[in-house]
Amino acid sequence: xxxxxxxxxxxxxxxxxxxxxxxLASYLAWFIRYELRWFRNVETGFYSDLQAYSALFVGLSxxxxxxxxxxxxxxxxxxxxxxxxxxxxxxxxxVGTIFVMAATFGLRPLAFSxxxxxYDAVLIxxxxxxxxxxxxxxxxRLRARGINVTNLLIVGAGDIGRAVMRxxxxxxxxxxxVVGFVDNDSVLGVTDIGRFKALGSxxxxxxxxxxxxxxxxxxxxxxxxxxxxxxxxxxxxRRGVRARVVPDMFQLNLSRVSVEDLGGxxxxxxxxxxxxxxxxxxxxxxxxxxxxxxxxxxMPLFLLIALLVRLESAGPIFFTQIRVGRFGKTFKIYKFRSxxxxxESQQHExxxxxxxxxPLFKIPEDPRLxxxxxxxxKSSLDELPQLINVLQxxxxxxxxxxxxxxxxxxxxxxxxxxLDVLPGITGLWQVSGRSDIAFDEMCLLDIYYIENWxxxxxxxxxxxxxxxxxxxxxxx
Numbered sequence: 001x002x003x004x005x006x007x008x009x010x011x012x013x014x015x016x017x018x019x020x021x022x023x024l025a026s027y028l029a030w031f032i033r034y035e036l037r038w039f040r041n042v043e044t045g046f047y048s049d050l051q052a053y054s055a056l057f058v059g060l061s062x063x064x065x066x067x068x069x070x071x072x073x074x075x076x077x078x079x080x081x082x083x084x085x086x087x088x089x090x091x092x093x094x095v096g097t098i099f100v101m102a103a104t105f106g107l108r109p110l111a112f113s114x115x116x117x118x119y120d121a122v123l124i125x126x127x128x129x130x131x132x133x134x135x136x137x138x139x140x141r142l143r144a145r146g147i148n149v150t151n152l153l154i155v156g157a158g159d160i161g162r163a164v165m166r167x168x169x170x171x172x173x174x175x176x177x178v179v180g181f182v183d184n185d186s187v188l189g190v191t192d193i194g195r196f197k198a199l200g201s202x203x204x205x206x207x208x209x210x211x212x213x214x215x216x217x218x219x220x221x222x223x224x225x226x227x228x229x230x231x232x233x234x235x236x237x238r239r240g241v242r243a244r245v246v247p248d249m250f251q252l253n254l255s256r257v258s259v260e261d262l263g264g265x266x267x268x269x270x271x272x273x274x275x276x277x278x279x280x281x282x283x284x285x286x287x288x289x290x291x292x293x294x295x296x297x298x299m300p301l302f303l304l305i306a307l308l309v310r311l312e313s314a315g316p317i318f319f320t321q322i323r324v325g326r327f328g329k330t331f332k333i334y335k336f337r338s339x340x341x342x343x344e345s346q347q348h349e350x351x352x353x354x355x356x357x358x359p360l361f362k363i364p365e366d367p368r369l370x371x372x373x374x375x376x377x378k379s380s381l382d383e384l385p386q387l388i389n390v391l392q393x394x395x396x397x398x399x400x401x402x403x404x405x406x407x408x409x410x411x412x413x414x415x416x417x418x419l420d421v422l423p424g425i426t427g428l429w430q431v432s433g434r435s436d437i438a439f440d441e442m443c444l445l446d447i448y449y450i451e452n453w454x455x456x457x458x459x460x461x462x463x464x465x466x467x468x469x470x471x472x473x474x475x476x
Contacts, residue, residue: 011074018068018128019061025123026057033116053116060100064124067092067099078150078174082136086129097121136173143175151213154181155202155232156220157188160246162414164218165196166448169441170428179212194441205232209239217243275421275453282455287397290462291387302384305336305376312372315341318385323402326422331394333402334385338373339366359403359410359439380468386425398458399424400446418446421453426465 030053068074071088101117142148152168154161161181168176180197182205183189189201199208208214217236221229229245236243275283306317319337322330340346346368369377376382389395395402402423403411411418429437429445437445449457 014074015065015068017131018065021127021131022061022064022124023057025127026053026060026120029116029119029123032119056100056104059103060096060120063100064092064096067096078176082129082133085132086125089128089132090125093121093124139175140173143173146177149175149177150215152176152178153199153208153212153214153217154178154196154220155183155205155217157181157183157185157193157198158220158222159414160220162193162444162447164220164246165193166444166451169444170432170448170452176216179214180208182208192440194438194444196440202228202232206235209236209241214241217241219243219245223247275450279453279455283396283453283458284393286455286458287390290397291390295387298384298387301381305381305384308372309337313340313370319382322405323423324405324408324419325394325402326419328408328419330405331389331392331402333395334388336376336382336385338370338376338382339368340370343368359407383425390425394422396422396424398427398449398461400427400449401430401442414447415443417450418443421450426461428461431461431464431468 027050030050034049068089071092073085073088073092076085097117097120101114139148154164161183165178165181168174168178178196180199181193182199182202184201188198190198192198217232219229219232221232223229233243233245309317316337319335319339320332321335323333325331373382386395390397399422400418403418408416408419427446428449429442432445449461
């Protein structure tokens with residue numbers, strides 16, 4: 001198989017890059033200390049030229065490469081964050097610098113500047129951190145073009161298998177392209193989950209590995225199938241395909257599992273869900289703050305849209321509809337009317353034009369839309385009145401979109417996890433693709449958001465929504 005990849009993580013390449021940057025940082029540290037003399041002057045008789053430090057810089061470089069190896073700096077996985085990578089570098093620099101300082105001051109206590117060591121450590125961490133940030137930026141751009149991606153096959157489409165799909169779909173920078181999944185269940189094995197293609201049962205695995213370009217297999221089967229897992233991993237290894245197994249954890253939600261160590265004994269516990277009472281209070285405060293901050297600025301636009309809707313066609317300015325919120329509680333949602341007054345009664349007649357999978361109903365060029373309504377839908381400004389829903393406490397700024405009662409009645413069991421939180425005006429799937437993605441994919445992203453919620457995540461999603469609205473991508 002020919003793998004379309006560019007390896008940006010070769011150990012030896014990065015050791016060479018680090019070596020050059022360490023030398024550059026060390027020279028700059030010397031220049032700042034002895035030529036620029038920032039923060040502290042050099043006393044008479046204590047000036048040292050660059051040559052006096054050359055042997056020290058060589059020794060420091062060797063020691064740092066050793067501490068970097070010990071800290072797994074050159075063994076970074078796709079899921080390792082930039083912060084964690086920089087932490088490993090900083091830890092290696094701290095240990096290596098302390099070691100070299102102790103050695104040099106033990107031998108020649110007055111020969112080298114302690115302030116220079118501080119400059120050098122800060123510069124090395126900065127240079128190495130920045131180059132790795134640049135590498136991640138380049139990798140994300142390459143992966144968006146289909147370069148340096150890993151073709152992934154998922155074995156198992158149960159709760160844990162869908163958790164893997166959620167993680168891969170919500171984090172495209174990881175660089176995985178899911179070829180599909182297999183499952184022995186007679187329904188799951190033949191039912192696509194959005195863009196994730198069902199490829200049949202486990203008995204077809206060998207044929208799939210032979211016929212498709214698979215780089216990695218992630219197994220999400222229960223531990224009761226341990227013998228089958230062992231055979232599956234062996235089959236992958238024979239073909240040079242990497243195979244990894246997700247621990248079943250007795251079907252516990254992966255986001256709630258914590259593993260701690262007690263004298264070498266692993267302890268498995270349950271984390272409290274992110275949406276604690278304090279978390280919900282913080283989210284509510286953010287909702288109210290954002291809504292009250294936005295309203296004064298959008299009020300003129302609010303009034304203008306209301307006037308244009310009234311002038312364009314007869315009927316109410318606002319469209320109201322019953323939707324399902326948190327824990328299945330129904331509420332009345334507000335929108336600017338974007339369709340003709342009898343739009344809902346025409347839905348059955350237009351069912352053959354529906355391009356969304358059940359339970360959704362979406363028509364790209366919906367004939368029921370008014371001229372003003374098309375612009376409102378394209379810009380998502382028809383959603384502005386939902387700020388009222390937010391202030392009433394029925395909705396949040398960020399969260400899963402609220403479904404119609406008849407849509408919720410068609411939810412699969414795992415879809416209903418969307419109802420664990422307040423519905424929102426925007427969310428992770430709107431930022432990822434808006435109306436362009438399938439309902440199963442919406443649910444995967446919504447559940448990923450619920451399981452990984454944080455206040456900074458809400459702020460990030462709100463900021464990412466703004467360009468999506470102005471560009472009108474995926475909206476209809």
